[in-house]
Amino acid sequence: MKKQVICIRWGTKYGPDYVNRLYGMVARNLTPPFDFFCITDRDEGLRPEVRVVPLPELGFTLEGIHHGIWDKSRLWQPRLGDITGPVLFMDLDLVVTGPLDGFFEQGHPDDVILARNPTTPFEKLGQTSLYRFPVGGLVPLWEKFRADPVRIAAEHKFEQRFVTRNAPGGAKFWPKGWVAHFRHHCARPFPLNYFAEPRLPPDARVVIFAGGLNPPDAIAGRWWPHLPVLSPAEHIRAALTAPEHAGKRLRYLRHYIKPTSWVREHWVE
Numbered sequence: 253m254k255k256q257v258i259c260i261r262w263g264t265k266y267g268p269d270y271v272n273r274l275y276g277m278v279a280r281n282l283t284p285p286f287d288f289f290c291i292t293d294r295d296e297g298l299r300p301e302v303r304v305v306p307l308p309e310l311g312f313t314l315e316g317i318h319h320g321i322w323d324k325s326r327l328w329q330p331r332l333g334d335i336t337g338p339v340l341f342m343d344l345d346l347v348v349t350g351p352l353d354g355f356f357e358q359g360h361p362d363d364v365i366l367a368r369n370p371t372t373p374f375e376k377l378g379q380t381s382l383y384r385f386p387v388g389g390l391v392p393l394w395e396k397f398r399a400d401p402v403r404i405a406a407e408h409k410f411e412q413r414f415v416t417r418n419a420p421g422g423a424k425f426w427p428k429g430w431v432a433h434f435r436h437h438c439a440r441p442f443p444l445n446y447f448a449e450p451r452l453p454p455d456a457r458v459v460i461f462a463g464g465l466n467p468p469d470a471i472a473g474r475w476w477p478h479l480p481v482l483s484p485a486e487h488i489r490a491a492l493t494a495p496e497h498a499g500k501r502l503r504y505l506r507h508y509i510k511p512t513s514w515v516r517e518h519w520v521e
Contacts, residue, residue, distance in 0.1 A: 253337075253338060253356045253357070253361055254287075254337055254338070254356075255282060255283075255285070255286035255287070255340075255353075255356050256286065256287045256288075256289065256335060256337065256338065256339045256340065257278050257282070257286060257287070257288045257289070257339070257340050257341075257342060258288075258289045258290075258291060258305075258327075258332070258335070258339045258340070258341050258342070259271060259274055259289070259290050259291070259341070259342050259343070259344055260290075260291045260292070260307070260323075260324060260326065260327065260341075261290060261291070261292040261293075261294075261344060262292065262293050262307055262323060263293075266344045266345070267297070268296065268297030268298050269297070269521070270344040270345065271290050271292075271298055271302060271344060272297075272298060272299045272302070272521050273519060273520065273521045274342060274344055274346075274348075275288050275299060275301060275302055275521070276520060276521035277347070277348035277518065277519070277520075278342070278348060278352065279301070280348070281348050281350065281351055281352045281457075282351075282352040282353060283353050287303060288301060288302055288303065289302070289303045289304075289305050289332075289333070289335060289339075290302050290303070290304055290305070291305045291306075291307055291308070291326070291327070291332060291333075292304060292305070292306075292307055293306070293307040299521075305332055305333035305334075305335065306333065307326065308326045308329050308331075308332070310323075310325070310326060310398075311398065312398055312401060313401075314401060314405075316402045317401065317402060317405040317406075319405070319409045319410060320405060320408075320409060320410040320411045320412075321411060322397075322401065322405055322411050324380065324411055325393070325394065325397050325398075325411060327341060327385075327390070328390035328391065328393045328394035328397070329391070329394055330388050330391050330394075331387070331388070332387050335387050336387055336388075337361065337386060337387065338356075338361045338362075338384055338385065338386045338387075339384065339385065339386075339387055340352075340355050340356065340382070340383075340384045341380070341382070341383055341384070341385070342381075342382055342458075343381040343382065343460065343461075345461050345466045345467060346381055346382060346458055346459060346460045346461060347458070347459045347461070347467055347515055347518050347519050348457070348458055348518065349452060349456050349457060349458065349459055349514070349518050350455075350456060350457035350458070351457060352457060352458075354427075354430070354457070355382075355384060355426070355430075355457075356384075358384075358426065358427070359384075359424055361386060362386050362389060362420075362421065363384070363385075363421065363424050364383065364384070364385045364389065364390070364415070364419035364420065364421065364422075364423055364424065365383060365384045365385075365423075365424045365425065365426060366378030366379060366380060366382075366383040366412070366415065366416065366419075366423055366424070366425055366426070367379040367380075367381060367382045367383065367425070367426055367430075367431035367458075367460060368425045368426070368428075368431070369412065369433075369462075370433050370436040370437070371433075371436070371463075376416070376423075377412065377413060377416055378412055378415060378416040378419075378423050378425065379412055379431070379433075379460060379462065380411060380412040380415055381460040381461075381462055382426075382431055382458055382460060383415070385419075389420060390415070390419070390420070392418065392420060393414065393415065393418050393419075396418065397414065428455075429453060429454075429455030429456065430455065430456070430457045430458070431456070431457070431458050431459075431460060432452075432453045432456035432458070432459045432460070433459075433460055433462065434450065434459050434460065434461050434465060434470060435462075435463050435465055437453055437456070437459075438450040438451055438452065438453065438459060438512075439509055440509070441506075442505055442506040442508075443505075445506070445508050445509055445510070446484045446487075446488075446508060446510075447510075448510065449509070449510040449511065449512050449513060450470065450509055450510070450512045450515075452514045459515075464476065464477065465477075467515050467519045470509065470511075470512040470515040471511060471512060471515050471516045471519070472511060473509055473510050473511035473512070474509070475507035475508065475509055476507070482508075484508065484510075487504075487505075487508045488505065488508075490504070491504040491505045
């Protein structure tokens with residue numbers, strides 16, 4: 253199977269450094285030859301190894317949709333530039349921690365294979381932070397979504413649920429342990445979170461950062477991007493005394509993480 257990695261970038265939330273950093277992590281962990289594509293509306297600042305594909309037009313508005321990242325539906329269109337065959341999509345804010353070749357050896361080239369979402373353990377739900385699909389293979393999803401985007405988004409809430417439930421041939425999942433969710437699989441439980449930094453599961457090849465906590469936050473040692481970086485003692489003091497945490501003090505205590513050295517080591521260009 254040809255090794256093709258794609259990412260998508262629009263607007264200004266993520267700078268070109270995120271794309272370049274992702275390329276660096278892929279290049280260190282994927283046996284050549286491979287192609288790395290960025291589907292984007294701006295190509296300034298990207299390293300020369302990144303092949304740029306113009307961001308496809310939606311052709312309709314996403315106004316009225318309040319959950320999910322439905323802009324990623326652009327990937328379901330019949331064509332993505334001149335890319336053909338299976339592609340491995342990777343979010344810009346994930347961290348590669350192990351070999352990636354297996355993601356191109358698993359299953360059939362026409363399979364849709366997703367990371368498993370651990371937030372709903374009783375639902376067979378995929379995570380589209382890291383998934384493989386054949387270009388053009390998700391056109392049925394594209395056609396269904398663009399016909400009534402507000403209704404589809406309301407019924408499924410998140411685009412990953414729509415992909416999971418409607419993947420041609422049925423959604424499949426990566427082997428257990430290959431993809432870790434930072435908040436669920438790496439962050440330590442209370443009170444160990446005050447004494448040990450988040451762990452890197454031994455079988456993890458990719459760590460995804462869904463839910464608002466991103467690699468820079470893990471490196472700094474904070475659960476929410478909008479909060480200051482505090483020492484353990486400062487965090488405990490704020491949890492017990494700050495008026496803004498009244499009614500949710502235990503939750504705030506649980507949401508402390510120490511600076512994560514392995515994210516800092518892996519998340520580099």
